[in-house]
Every structure is written in C-alpha cells, then in structure tokens.
Amino acid sequence: MAEYVVDKERIYIDYHPKVMAYINSRINNTYEAEDLAQNVFLKVYSKLDDFDSTKSSISTWIYNITKNTLIDYFRTRPRDLHEEIPEYIADTEDTPEEGCILEEQQQMLAAALSELSTVERDVIILRYYKNNNLTKISEMMALPYGQVKRIHAKALSKLNKELGENR
Amino acid sequence: MFLLRIKNQRRKHEDAANLKETCNMNSTVRRIFDFQRFSPNAELEALIKETEGRYAALDDSDLELVNAAGEVETIFDKKDDEQ
Numbered sequence: 001m002a003e004y005v006v007d008k009e010r011i012y013i014d015y016h017p018k019v020m021a022y023i024n025s026r027i028n029n030t031y032e033a034e035d036l037a038q039n040v041f042l043k044v045y046s047k048l049d050d051f052d053s054t055k056s057s058i059s060t061w062i063y064n065i066t067k068n069t070l071i072d073y074f075r076t077r078p079r080d081l082h083e084e085i086p087e088y089i090a091d092t093e094d095t096p097e098e099g100c101i102l103e104e105q106q107q108m109l110a111a112a113l114s115e116l117s118t119v120e121r122d123v124i125i126l127r128y129y130k131n132n133n134l135t136k137i138s139e140m141m142a143l144p145y146g147q148v149k150r151i152h153a154k155a156l157s158k159l160n161k162e163l164g165e166n167r
Numbered sequence: 168m169f170l171l172r173i174k175n176q177r178r179k180h181e182d183a184a185n186l187k188e189t190c191n192m193n194s195t196v197r198r199i200f201d202f203q204r205f206s207p208n209a210e211l212e213a214l215i216k217e218t219e220g221r222y223a224a225l226d227d228s229d230l231e232l233v234n235a236a237g238e239v240e241t242i243f244d245k246k247d248d249e250q
Binding site: 022025105107121122128130156159 | 202
C-alpha cells in the first residue's frame with residue numbers, strides 16, 4: 001500500500017473538497033451533504049486496508065465510495081421525497097479497473113469533444129453534463145427539436161467513433 | 168421474397184447493434200461526466216465552462232434544486248424524451 005494512502009489526514013485534506021463538490025452537485029442541502037461526506041470518510045478509513053493501488057487510483061476508489069454513499073442516501077430517503085436514482089449513477093458497477101479507465105477517458109472525451117462542431121459539443125454537454133432533455137435543449141439553443149435530435153445522434157456517433165477507436 | 172426477408176433481418180440486426188452502441192455511448196459519456204464532477208479534468212472543464220457561458224442565462228436546471236419551501240431537492244436526470 002502506498003505511504004500516501006496510509007496518511008488519513010492527507011487523504012482528508014486532498015479529497016474532502018472533491019467529495020463535497022460531488023455531493024453538492026447532486027443534492028442541495030449543506031447539512032446533509034456534510035453528513036454524507038463524513039460517512040464517506042468513515043468508510044474510506046475503515047476500508048483502507050482493502051484498497052489496492054495496483055487495481056485502482058485512490059481518486060477513483062474514493063469516487064466509487066462517494067457514489068455508493070449517495071446511492072444509499074437516495075434509497076433511504078423518505079418515500080415522498082424519493083425519486084428514481086439517476087440511471088448513470090445506479091448502473092455504474094464498481095469495477096476497480098474503471099477508475100484508471102475513467103481518468104483516461106476524461107482526456108479522450110475532451111479531445112473528442114474538441115473535434116465536434118460547437119453546436120454538437122453544446123448538445124452533448126447540455127445533455128450529459130447538465131442533464132437536460134432534448135426538448136429543453138432545443139429551447140435553450142432556439143433550434144427545432146428535430147434538428148437537435150439529429151445533431152445529438154450525429155455527435156454521439158462521432159464520439160463513439162473517436163472513443164471507440166481509442167478504447 | 169426470401170432475399171428481401173434476409174435483407175430486413177440484417178437491417179434489424181444492424182439497427183439493434185446501432186441502438187446498443189448508442190446506449191453504451193450514452194452511459195459511457197454520462198459516467199465520464201459524472202466522474203468529472205468529482206475529479207475535474209482541466210481540458211474538459213474548459214469546454215464545459217465555454218458551453219455554460221453560452222447558455223447560462225437560459226439554464227434554470229440549477230434552480231430546480233430548490234423547491235418552493237427551500238428544502239432539499241436532488242438533481243435527477245430528467246426524463247429522456249429522445250428514446
């Protein structure tokens with residue numbers, strides 16, 4: 001295990017802002033966000049012995065713990081507040097290898113997005129980062145829905161080609 | 168007739184393969200962007216900021232986090248309307 005990993009204080013200093021930023025991007029309640037972050041670090045510390053730096057980066061490992069803590073939070077919320085867990089979070093399996101891949105894929109996605117036209121890039125970012133549906137995007141971009149749908153399909157196909165080739 | 172049926176079957180298989188590929192790409196892009204919220208990549212962040220800058224005034228998605236009573240809301244993926 002890397003020395004870095006054993007240093008709990010260092011982990012907290014380095015990752016608390018990331019954990020908070022991630023949780024705050026998903027829920028909008030400061031107190032609950034802080035509680036969740038504390039839960040994340042309790043889990044991180046209690047599982048430190050299980051962490052294998054040859055299989056995953058510490059960053060990804062903590063990301064997965066944060067994501068799973070958030071999923072548990074969504075599942076245990078009161079019924080009237082409970083909504084469907086976002087598919088992209090719930091369906092992501094915790095494969096240790098995913099971490100390294102994700103970090104590489106961020107770079108690949110940035111490069112692939114740079115190759116798209118501005119309009120195509122905007123549609124992808126508004127759809128998958130900002131989580132807007134295509135109807136909303138068509139309003140935001142002042143374009144007909146059908147056109148946005150075509151741009152979306154074309155952009156995804158280009159990304160598929162770019163990311164697929166580098167996979 | 169027989170050839171036409173084969174052709175149609177082949178097209179169905181191709182459509183299914185394309186759909187599967189699109190779904191895979193959907194979730195891949197989503198996962199990368201989700202990880203971006205945790206560990207930002209500088210290049211990707213710059214592109215996001217650029218897009219956000221263009222549509223900031225029109226994007227009320229962040230406001231939807233807070234309900235009328237000012238209580239907790241979550242960012243849930245809005246219902247897909249393209250599938």
